[in-house]
Amino acid sequence: MHPLASRLRAPRWRPWFAPVALLMALAEVALIVAGTHVAFHRLLVWAPAVCGLSIAVAAFAGTSGTADGTLRMFWRRVAVAMAFVLAAGISQTIDVATVPYDGMPPLGSRTLLLYVVGTLLAIASLLRLPGGGRSWRQMTTAVLDLAVVTVTAGVATSEYLGWAVDRFGGRASAWWLNLAMVAIGVAGVVVVVKIMAASRSPVPRAALWWLSPIGIAGPLSAVLMTVLLPWPHLNGSAAVLPFVGLFGALAAHAQQRARAGPGAPSRVAHPAVYRRGAAIPLVATGMTGLLVGTVYLRTGHLTTVQVAGTLLLLLLVVARQAVALAENATLLDTVAHQAMHDELTGLRSRRYFTAAVDGLESPHTAVLIDLRDFRSINDSLGPAGGDALLTAYADRLTRLAGERAVVARLGGDEFGLLLPGDHRETAPTVDRLRAACGEPLSAAGHEVIVEVSMGIADDADLHRRAEIALREATAHADGRVVRYDASLERQLTQRATIAADLRRALANGEFYMLYQPVVELPHGRMTGVESLIRWARADGRVVSPTDFVPVAEETGLIIELGAWIIDTVCAQAAAWRRVHGPDALGSVAVNVSARQLLDPACAELVAAALTRHDLPPSRLTVEITETAVFGGGRALATVQALSELGVKIALDDFGTGHSSLGLLRTCPVDAIKVDKSFVDGLNGTPQQEAIAAALADIAAKMELDTVAEGVETAEQARRLFELGYRRAQGFLFARPLPAAAIDEMLDGTAGMAA
Incomplete structure (x- = not known):
């Protein structure tokens, strides 16, 4: 068919x-x-x-x-x-x-x-x-419910049969009729019993x-x-x-x-659904009482079946309600336990932790812990692997904290410890927690090393102060242990003030761009520039990027600010091409943060800016950090989309982030910018120069451009050239300059140090 x-x-x-x-x-x-x-x-x-x-x-x-x-x-x-x-x-x-x-x-x-x-x-x-299936108490309740309904049906059937015999006599057809009617009634009873007995259907x-x-x-x-x-x-x-x-x-x-x-x-079946079955014994008792009362008022007497059935029904209802009360007490205990414990790890919950902190009378130390890059790890291992990692870390915390500590999962990848004693007494435990970070955890068949940030407070208002310390610890890319002090409050207030002023500053045009030349070694010819954001408040006070950029990332304003930077840089690069010719300046670099890379519209925003200002994609370089794309996922997908546009990709501060060499294989990189810390070690011992030399060799074999950052002396520039570096930037050549100064350099009316 x-x-x-x-x-x-x-x-x-x-x-x-x-x-x-x-x-x-x-x-x-x-x-x-x-x-x-x-x-x-x-x-x-x-x-x-x-x-x-x-x-x-x-x-x-x-x-x-x-x-x-x-x-x-x-x-x-x-x-x-x-x-x-x-x-x-x-x-x-x-x-x-x-x-x-x-x-x-x-x-x-x-x-x-x-x-x-x-x-x-x-x-x-x-x-x-x-x-x-059900618990034994629930099964007992269901059996008693069945008995209640059966007794009620039996009493009603006896009265019905008596009525039927009185009406229809003892003819065989009448008995067949009664048998059919009782069978149909039993079907209804079976439905009711099935509803009460089934926990899942x-x-x-x-x-x-x-x-x-x-x-x-x-x-x-x-x-x-x-x-x-x-x-x-x-x-x-x-x-x-x-x-x-x-x-x-x-x-x-x-x-x-x-x-x-x-x-x-x-x-x-939700527990509330089953509790509706508690009305069934009450309804059955009421119906039986009404039936028995009606019979007595009509006839003046009751049959043995009716009296015995009524007494048995009352006993069953009492027993049923007793079991139900015990079950309700168990449910209340379960709900109370669930409210104060984390379902996944079995640790105490945030509610319990907060109550414990509020009820302290003796000195204690609060330690809040955040697992760094957990989202990336969870994406790579999968949800089950992420859960296994959280459980394994919870076991580690419980083992290291000791029996007297309160260990809680506060939500997501954040944990809390409440240790008895002041900072001197709890310092060994904190040291053990810090040292354990280097030990791998087993999760879903993988050995994972988890880095953490820790915020610690050991004075009044423990929880709030520990959260302030943890926020400071997580603000640093490398993660760290931060103990609360009064300066953190001032920094928090300062960040709050900056956050409030950021949007106003963007609307009022208080941000502007500077450009630091990237030069060719050994002669110092400018081959490109790196754009750098600056903020001059209306009152003339200059706010450092190290102060406002992290706040912009925390508040999400970095998305809007980043869009303005990309548009401004593309417009300026296009203007230089029109005035000085298409080959006067190689590429203009713009820094893109991790938060921007997670924005699904990032690649489209860059493409729109290039189109709007008629700038070839090859004339724009997007600088990203290794940490931003270490976990892959959305950030790496954005970088790949930018590379497909024709935009160049440079890894900034190379050598200081996660798995640098691995990223050269997985991330579509065109250039690496070697961090200033490696440049500072030049002209020292051979061991200090080893990494800088190795990076230059690797980049050459992978056909990647290299830019040495933070070059401050002629000796550093000379040694970099000897090691194979052909491009560099730093104060030796030029500090960050306004666009007009770059114009003068392109015109040849201004030089730079060599």
């Missing part, structure tokens, strides 16, 4: 199932009410009944067509069961149309058999539905609750048959069957809503 034909023939869910089923139920009510006043054909009340059941069958079949696995099989079985009920309804319609009667409407053996088979199939479908609880009233359809139809005896054209079964169809359609509708909603909330 063609796949398309198969799909066309498959049952489908229709959103109009439930509204039409409701219409059938309302039509039946209207016919019953009207039938007590005016006579009409006896088959008329069966039209809504058969239509309602047909809609339920179609709704169940359509729902099975949109589900899979266990869910598909459940709704398919329920559809088959409802199909038997539909067949029984049609059979009963035939009985009413063909069998003459005066009084109780006919109900043939074929019809009864179809009702019983449909009911048994429904019970089997519910029993085969998986329910998931692929079927939404709302759908199961809509199925449960179907169980009272059988007994109710028998009662209505006697009530409607004065009107031969009305029928108790016809009165209830449209509602069977309605509840079935609503159950299927509840399944469709759960399927269309986010996630699958029906698959896992």
